[in-house]
Amino acid sequence: MRGDRIVQVWFGKRPRTFKTPTSRQAKGLAGRTILAVHRTGKHIVFELGSGASAAGAAAQQGDADANQATAPDAQWIVHLGMTGRLLVATPDAPVAPHTHARLDLASGNELRFVDPRRFGRLEFRNLRSSSDAAFEAPGAEPLTIGARAFAELFRQRHLPIKAALLNQSLLAGVGNIYADESLFQAGIRPRRRSHRLTATELERLRLALRQILTHAIRLGGSSVSDYVDADGERGFFQLEHCVYQRTGEPCRRCQTPIRRIELAGRGTHFCPTCQH
Ligand SMILES: [Zn+2]
Numbered sequence: 500m501r502g503d504r505i506v507q508v509w510f511g512k513r514p515r516t517f518k519t520p521t522s523r524q525a526k527g528l529a530g531r532t533i534l535a536v537h538r539t540g541k542h543i544v545f546e547l548g549s550g551a552s553a554a555g556a557a558a559q560q561g562d563a564d565a566n567q568a569t570a571p572d573a574q575w576i577v578h579l580g581m582t583g584r585l586l587v588a589t590p591d592a593p594v595a596p597h598t599h600a601r602l603d604l605a606s607g608n609e610l611r612f613v614d615p616r617r618f619g620r621l622e623f624r625n626l627r628s629s630s631d632a633a634f635e636a637p638g639a640e641p642l643t644i645g646a647r648a649f650a651e652l653f654r655q656r657h658l659p660i661k662a663a664l665l666n667q668s669l670l671a672g673v674g675n676i677y678a679d680e681s682l683f684q685a686g687i688r689p690r691r692r693s694h695r696l697t698a699t700e701l702e703r704l705r706l707a708l709r710q711i712l713t714h715a716i717r718l719g720g721s722s723v724s725d726y727v728d729a730d731g732e733r734g735f736f737q738l739e740h741c742v743y744q745r746t747g748e749p750c751r752r753c754q755t756p757i758r759r760i761e762l763a764g765r766g767t768h769f770c771p772t773c774q775h
Contacts, residue, residue, distance in 0.1 A: 500587065504532045504605040505547075511599040516614065518576075518622035527573055527623045528602065534571050540636030540671025542578050543585065546571035573625050576634050580618030582725040586611045615725065638671035641708050649705040653693045660696060660704070661689035662763035673708065676721050676743045679768045681708040683742045688774045689767045690760070714739075742768040 505528045510521040517524060531547040538544070549572050577585060586595075588609050594601070600612040600621060612621060624631040639652060652670065656663045663669060664678040673681070682689050684707035687700055696704070719734030720726055723744065727733055737743075741751050746759040750770040760767050 500533050500536055500545075500604070500610065502533065503608070505529060505602050506605055507603040509601040509603075513599060513617060515617055516599045516612075516619060516621055518620045519624075524575075524621065524623040527625055528575060531573055534569060538672075539634060540638060540640075540667060541674065542576050542634065542636065544634055545575040545577070547573040547575060549573075572627050573623065574634055576620075576622040576624065577612065578620040578622075579726075580614060580616065580620065582616040583612065583614040583619030584725065584727055584731075585729055586613060586727075586731055587729050636671035637668040638666070639669070641670045641673055641712060644670070644705065646702055646705060650698060650701045653696065653701055656693035658693055659690045659762055660687060660693045661765075661767055663693040664708075665763055665765065670708075673712075675765050675767075676723070676740070677708070677711055677715065679743045680715075680741060681711045683768075683770060683774060684711055686774050689762055689769050742770060744768065 508525040508528050510517065510525060519527075528547070531549060533545055534548045535546040536543065537546070548569055577583070579585065588611055590603070590607070590609050592609075594611070595613045597615040597617075598611055598613045599617075599619075600610075602610040604610060612619070622634075624634060626633055639648060644652075653660070653663055656669075658666075661678055661682060664673050664681070665675065679689070681704060685700065685704040687696065687704060715721060715734075715736040718736040718739070719728055719732060721737040721740070721743075722733035722735075723737050742757050744766075745757045746768060747756050749755065750757055750773055753770065753772045755770055755772040757768055758771055760769075
């Protein structure tokens with residue numbers, strides 16, 4: 500989508516979906532160019548600039564001007580929630596039920612946000628406005644955090660390690676599936692208190708998280724309910740889950756039936772033999 504321009508915007512009428520009022524989002528998005536799209540924690544962030552023509556003209560005047568003209572001046576922040584999908588479609592593609600946003604792009608494509616259960620959120624930030632700061636995830640990035648910083652995050656916490664992993668202000672972007680799978684991989688029981696984990700265990704957990712997340716991203720994520728990518732394709736990581744939603748099924752390593760408990764309000768799955 501990089502380089503494409505948002506021509507026109509349509510929003511649905513379900514207020515919960517819109518963290519910023521639809522009138523303000525529509526006004527801010529229309530006419531802006533998508534400079535970049537990236538992930539921060541569990542959020543998808545669109546970096547937006549004010550119009551391709553201004554950037555193009557400045558590019559011919561030299562790099563310094565071009566950098567200034569192509570610096571983002573707004574952001575569109577998308578959280579998929581539980582069932583949200585962000586789809587790139589052609590305008591003639593049938594509009595799915597529960598479509599809450601349609602962005603017409605200069606390329607002729609449409610960007611659509613579909614979300615049956617409406618836990619997803621759309622937010623607009625105008626970075627020129629003094630009231631809007633650039634979006635930052637509150638927690639550390641699990642794919643790049645180093646061993647010492649990781650240990651620091653969890654050493655002081657007295658809550659169960661599973662709950663600490665789900666706390667987005669510590670690590671950003673680890674959800675229920677990946678917390679369960681990483682704890683299995685690291686051989687750590689989800690109820691263990693964070694501050695009681697040894698340095699070796701914490702390092703095993705850090706490496707497990709990185710490996711599981713990287714592998715899951717490569718497989719297109721876990722399509723356990725509605726999740727599909729921008730092309731509408733399902734992910735395949737759910738086929739490799741070792742514990743998540745495998746209650747009563749044999750552990751892939753030791754054949755012990757996988758157990759399920761409630762922890763931090765979430766279904767939590769583990770192998771009582773492989774995890775200590
Ligand atoms: Zn096992």
